[in-house]
Amino acid sequence: MPSFEEYVASLGALTSHVDPTLENEEGRLIKAAAEGLAALESITRESLAAWVAEQPRGTGVGVLGLVVGLSQEALRNSLRHGLGSPAFPKAARENPVGLVDYMEAEYSLLSLLESQRGRQYDFGDVLVARAGTRALATRAGQAGRQLEDEIEEIAKSLGLPYQTRCRFEGRTASAPCDLALPAGDSAAQIVVAAKSFGSTGSKLTDAVREIEEMALVRKPTQFVFAVIDGIGWKGRINDLRRIYNLWSSGQINGMYTLASLGQFQDDLAEAAAILRMTKD
Structure with missing residues (x-):
């Protein structure tokens, strides 16, 4: 039987490092959704509701959450509280107008989106975005x-x-x-x-x-x-x-x-x- 110290010394990381620059399927969907948002001629409740309804698997709902600074779990909790269901696809499919109205009332979605979608971002902005979970933990x-x-x-x-x-x-x-x-x-x-x-x-x-x-x-x-x-x-x-x-x-x-x-x-x-x- 190994000693306690030997056991501690044998402990290792259970997860490997993941290159943050590599895209997965979710990342590609988010990027495509963001490009669609940037291409909208104008940001209105109607144009956003139509855009949300077009996105696959409710991706647009999560992207709007990112626009206002919410994690997926925080957004689900908010939707459960405000709309009665935390499901992204359901909100996009059944109530896109209500979703946009709720997020506008709660988080000033339209003005935040308008101010961000045409902005130029630098390397520092990328690192700040990656540190977002730390900022969320601070707010919690x-x-x-x-x-x-x-x-x-x-x-x-x-x-x-x-x-x-x-x-x-x-x-x-x-x-x-x-x-x-x-x-x-x-x-x-x-x-x-x-x-x-x-x-x-x-x-x-x-x-x-x-x-x-x-x-x-x-x-x-x-x-x-x-x-x-x-x-x-x-x-x-x-x-x-x-x-x-x-x-x-x-x-x-x-x-x-x-x-x-x-x-x-x-x-x-x-x-x-x-x-x-x-x-x-």
Whole structure:
């Protein structure tokens, strides 16, 4: 049997490097679609809807997503939210006008397309485009911090002491939380989870698990709240329902979105009053 160090030394890459300049079938379809967009005499809702309907396999829908800076998963989540279905071919075939209208209302599609399609791009632009996934990851992190910042500001506005991004002690174990009042560890009396899910599901399992863990270890005297938002959850309804069931069964005390933060503030203030919690 090899030692642990030998095992680690034997680890290798599971994927080989791919030349980014080589085109695959998807790349060729995107390039052809882009050439078609550039050739349109004018950019209008009608001309775009007709163009989308002509593209094979719903390719035009994905290309319009790229125009406004959306990954495929982010675009699918957006279409599910706005049009009721994430399927590119269905949108192109059955509702191209509605698709264009929705993307114009949400992302200013027409002006973005007009400003980009005739522009000359240099090597730096190519590298920036390849770094796009990193930029998306940054925006996803910013979305998560938005929820955390909002709940922190509410705690501040109520004059309550708190600690962010910590663990709290429950009955027989500890669990992670994004906000603990008045502090983390054994001092925690109110704990809050803030979980956003805008486009990627990479951290979804952790989000659900953490909230379930909070509900499991809580003491009877502790309050547990969850602030959850992002249209990506609509694509993982069963996971969202697991958290909702914790709320409906009384295992956590509240579940909120950004739109219902006013109710969260009221419930947090009420919990703090019950616990006689005041700022030092």
